[in-house]
Amino acid sequence: MTTTKTLEEGLVAYLLSQADIAAVVSDRVRTGVARQNEQRPFLVVGPPTIEPQYTAAGGAGLAESRIEVHCEAASYREARELAELIRKKFKDGFQGNMEGVEVRALYATVRGNTPRVVSGDQEGFRSVTVELQVFHEEPP
Secondary structure: OOOOOOHHHHHHHHHHHOHHHHHHHOOOEEEOOOOOOOOOOEEEEOOOEEEEEEEOOEEEEEEEEEEEEEEEEOOHHHHHHHHHHHHHHOOOOEEEEEOOEEEEEEEEEEEEOOOOEEEOOEEOOEEEEEEEEEEEEOOO
């Protein structure tokens, strides 16, 4: 199957199609970076690290990617709950098509992040990161 969207685009479309996730973030799922003063909670899908897989005969047509989804919210608890919603979508491993990206297997791990200073001495919003390991058809 030809990949018609990037892994990030496919993942964003998949997350937005999940009613329980969309109920929390509405359409606030971004790639790369969020808008300044983005209403919270929201998700940011980072760029993947893509490693093509090879056999002795050459390229296998598959890739292993690592991609992070950052769950941003006003509190650690809210960010953690959002991250858990995402993790549960992939808890048994996901297989299927994400808007043209054929996923052979997808696994999720959740990790908390330390608070950061946004400006002056104000503490930043809390975030929790969902790390995804994705085995998929290699992009053309």
